[in-house]
Amino acid sequence: MIKTNAILKSIVLFALLLLAACGSRVSQQESDADIRVDLAPESTVVGPTTLNITVTDGGGAPIDDATLNVKGDMSHAGMTPVLAEGIDGGQQGLYTAPFEWTMAGDWIVTVDVSLPDGRSTSQRFELAVSGDGAMDDMHEQ
Amino acid sequence: MAQSDIQGKIDPLFQPTPRFDLLQAPLLGRLLRWRWARLVVQLLTLLVAALVLYDGFTGPQVAPNNLATVTVWVHYRGFVVFALLLAGNLFCMSCPFTLPRTLARRFGRGARRWPRRLRNKWTAIAVLLLFLWLYEWLDLWASPWLTAWIVVAYFVASFVLEAMFAESPFCKYVCPLGTFNFAGSTISPLQITVRDADVCRTCEGKECINGSAEVSGCGTELFPPQMTSNMDCVLCLDCARACPYDNVALAARSPLREVSDPAAWPRRWDLNLLIVIFAFVALSNAFGMVAPVYELERQMMGLLGTQNEGVILALLFGLLNLLLPISLTLGAAWLSRRLASRKEALRISLARYAPAFAPLAFAIWLAHYGGFHFLTSALTIVPVLQSFLLDHRITVLGQPDWTMGPIIPAGWLDPLELLVVLAGFAASLYVVAQRARRAEQSPDPPLAQLPWLLLLLLLALAAMAVLLMPMEMRGTIQAG
Numbered sequence: 001m002i003k004t005n006a007i008l009k010s011i012v013l014f015a016l017l018l019l020a021a022c023g024s025r026v027s028q029q030e031s032d033a034d035i036r037v038d039l040a041p042e043s044t045v046v047g048p049t050t051l052n053i054t055v056t057d058g059g060g061a062p063i064d065d066a067t068l069n070v071k072g073d074m075s076h077a078g079m080t081p082v083l084a085e086g087i088d089g090g091q092q093g094l095y096t097a098p099f100e101w102t103m104a105g106d107w108i109v110t111v112d113v114s115l116p117d118g119r120s121t122s123q124r125f126e127l128a129v130s131g132d133g134a135m136d137d138m139h140e141q
Numbered sequence: 142m143a144q145s146d147i148q149g150k151i152d153p154l155f156q157p158t159p160r161f162d163l164l165q166a167p168l169l170g171r172l173l174r175w176r177w178a179r180l181v182v183q184l185l186t187l188l189v190a191a192l193v194l195y196d197g198f199t200g201p202q203v204a205p206n207n208l209a210t211v212t213v214w215v216h217y218r219g220f221v222v223f224a225l226l227l228a229g230n231l232f233c234m235s236c237p238f239t240l241p242r243t244l245a246r247r248f249g250r251g252a253r254r255w256p257r258r259l260r261n262k263w264t265a266i267a268v269l270l271l272f273l274w275l276y277e278w279l280d281l282w283a284s285p286w287l288t289a290w291i292v293v294a295y296f297v298a299s300f301v302l303e304a305m306f307a308e309s310p311f312c313k314y315v316c317p318l319g320t321f322n323f324a325g326s327t328i329s330p331l332q333i334t335v336r337d338a339d340v341c342r343t344c345e346g347k348e349c350i351n352g353s354a355e356v357s358g359c360g361t362e363l364f365p366p367q368m369t370s371n372m373d374c375v376l377c378l379d380c381a382r383a384c385p386y387d388n389v390a391l392a393a394r395s396p397l398r399e400v401s402d403p404a405a406w407p408r409r410w411d412l413n414l415l416i417v418i419f420a421f422v423a424l425s426n427a428f429g430m431v432a433p434v435y436e437l438e439r440q441m442m443g444l445l446g447t448q449n450e451g452v453i454l455a456l457l458f459g460l461l462n463l464l465l466p467i468s469l470t471l472g473a474a475w476l477s478r479r480l481a482s483r484k485e486a487l488r489i490s491l492a493r494y495a496p497a498f499a500p501l502a503f504a505i506w507l508a509h510y511g512g513f514h515f516l517t518s519a520l521t522i523v524p525v526l527q528s529f530l531l532d533h534r535i536t537v538l539g540q541p542d543w544t545m546g547p548i549i550p551a552g553w554l555d556p557l558e559l560l561v562v563l564a565g566f567a568a569s570l571y572v573v574a575q576r577a578r579r580a581e582q583s584p585d586p587p588l589a590q591l592p593w594l595l596l597l598l599l600l601a602l603a604a605m606a607v608l609l610m611p612m613e614m615r616g617t618i619q620a621g
Contacts, residue, residue: 046611071543073203073204073205073206074204074205075204075280075282075283076204076205076214076282076283077204077205077207077210077211077213077214077215077282077283077518077521078205078211078214078215078514078515078517078518078521078546079205079518079521079546080517080518080521080543080544080545080546080547081205081543083543083544103611103612103613104432104611104613105612105613106283108203110203124203131432131611131613
């Protein structure tokens with residue numbers, strides 16, 4: 001039963017390696033509770049659009065000097081994400097990001113916000129994009 | 142020694158000498174016959190399975206950013222269809238879920254036989270449909286966490302069944318991945334056979350199936366000199382390693398030889414309907430991604446007064462994957478029998494042409510999984526892996542490059558998918574003609590082939606129409 005022993009040893013070694021790996025994951029980005037992000041797409045129909053993003057502090061005061069990264073993923077694995085480039089802002093906390101819904105279906109838009117003082121936050125928004133012009137839902141996570 | 146259920150009756154020990162035997166190829170042949178070859182490959186896939194579990198449970202719960210969902214729903218499916226097309230059932234060969242089998246057999250009783258009434262493909266069909274229903278209902282493709290749980294379920298189910306029963310019942314009678322691979326491998330270009338049937342005639346030990354002191358025999362109890370089909374063959378090559386005469390071959394064959402040969406499969410309801418359902422499920426699986434299905438679901442919800450998507454999908458599945466294929470093929474079999482003026486059981490008429498669905502069915506799966514999902518997304522694994530490594534403070538691959546994805550220009554996709562489906566349709570027509578020509582007693586007249594040709598045409602047209610529609614990706618937001 002050489003094969004059994006070899007398999008046993010391999011699996012035990014493998015489990016140990018896995019356990020070692022499991023302990024070293026960096027925690028997901030922590031969000032600063034004092035930064036609020038809102039997302040309002042001009043359209044949720046397939047095609048080019050503009051994402052209006054509002055960034056405010058805990059008291060509702062606009063934040064104009066933030067750096068934003070916006071990434072849109074579809075719900076299905078393997079779909080190439082859409083990255084927003086040329087984000088304008090902020091004026092009265094409003095940032096505008098040219099964007100394109102490349103496909104109908106469910107999207108997850110992640111907005112990463114970094115402030116010059118080192119604070120940051122990451123917010124996810126779930127949107128349903130249609131191919132026929134009908135507006136769909138949007139959910140914040 | 143039990144002969145395979147699938148191989149049916151005991152055939153005379155005759156196989157033509159294979160023209161090309163991969164096991165005799167320099168280097169590769171030796172590597173494949175190496176005693177630990179399968180274990181090494183299985184350990185590699187076990188590593189992948191472990192990453193799937195780890196990232197699925199602890200990683201970002203956004204499907205395109207997680208190794209679990211990208212690996213399983215893009216790369217696994219792409220690998221499977223291309224492997225079946227170019228070689229054979231390579232996933233079952235490297236399946237990590239069967240690795241604990243040896244442990245299961247050590248700790249379990251393992252000597253019990255799988256119940257006789259379940260020694261067919263009905264359970265496999267039911268589990269395949271159940272799996273695809275869960276896939277749609279729970280939006281498995283959108284959830285790394287659920288994807289990881291699916292992998293856990295495979296390990297547990299495989300372990301428990303292997304511990305309780307002999308004859309690898311999980312692979313042969315239950316596993317939906319195995320069922321898919323068995324059906325697809327019927328048109329693969331490689332098949333296990335023997336180099337010299339006379340050697341098998343005089344062989345006393347039959348180690349290929351009974352095993353030897355060092356190597357297990359065939360887990361699914363197939364006897365190489367009598368194998369006429371890839372069905373149930375997990376391509377583990379244990380038969381080749383166990384054979385004391387080095388007489389087992391992995392031979393090249395025409396991909397359409399098996400499905401064109403009327404004697405290759407037993408004329409059983411379960412086996413032949415499996416292939417028909419395999420074809421219709423290919424269509425419904427692609428249909429599940431286009432806009433009309435959501436409209437249909439909404440209408441059914443209104444009509445039936447329920448918002449329960451599981452119930453609606455179950456009804457749709459019953460209609461598209463059971464009622465439609467069974468009624469249409471039985472109708473075609475009945476009509477064909479009448480037009481050929483044959484007096485035979487409907488089962489015989491169905492079995493004459495059902496294998497012709499295999500090429501078209503596989504082509505639809507290939508266009509969908511290999512074309513749409515894999516070719517447009519193959520490189521997404523790179524940024525996902527970069528991101529995964531960064532999460533673990535490993536910077537060797539740099540920052541994720543999220544622009545990576547397709548490996549073909551977007552404009553190629555539609556023509557490529559159409560070409561694949563048309564090729565599958567043409568291959569199915571060829572198989573119909575071959576099976577008509579080689580029908581028992583006398584060849585079937587062209588008129589008797591017509592119902593089958595029309596049914597295949599209908600399926601091919603429906604597949605092309607669905608594949609040309611804009612695909613949608615839904616799964617995270619409930620309709621409402």
